[in-house]
Amino acid sequence: MNWSLFCVVYLIAVTVTMGIFIVAALITGFNGIAHILIVAILGVLVAIPEALFFSKKVGNITGDNV
Numbered sequence: 001m002n003w004s005l006f007c008v009v010y011l012i013a014v015t016v017t018m019g020i021f022i023v024a025a026l027i028t029g030f031n032g033i034a035h036i037l038i039v040a041i042l043g044v045l046v047a048i049p050e051a052l053f054f055s056k057k058v059g060n061i062t063g064d065n066v
Contacts, residue, residue, distance in 0.1 A: 001055065001059065002059050005055045005059060005064070006052070006055040009054050009055045010047060010048070010055075013047040013050040013054070014043060017043045017046050017047045018039075018040055018044065019043075020043075021040070021042055021046075022039055022043070024039075
């Protein structure tokens with residue numbers, strides 16, 4: 001696996017996922033600091049499989065699937 005590609009994809013995925021989760025929590029009324037921290041941690045954890053999936057897909061397209 002190309003770890004530099006994974007890191008770049010992870011940084012993008014964690015930002016987007018955490019942002020979506022935080023906005024969803026704020027819209028639904030969960031605006032306490034504990035709720036925001038929980039959703040932020042969930043965003044970090046959910047972004048790992050997303051980054052693995054997309055970095056493998058991009059690696060297969062570019063031929064860098066070592």
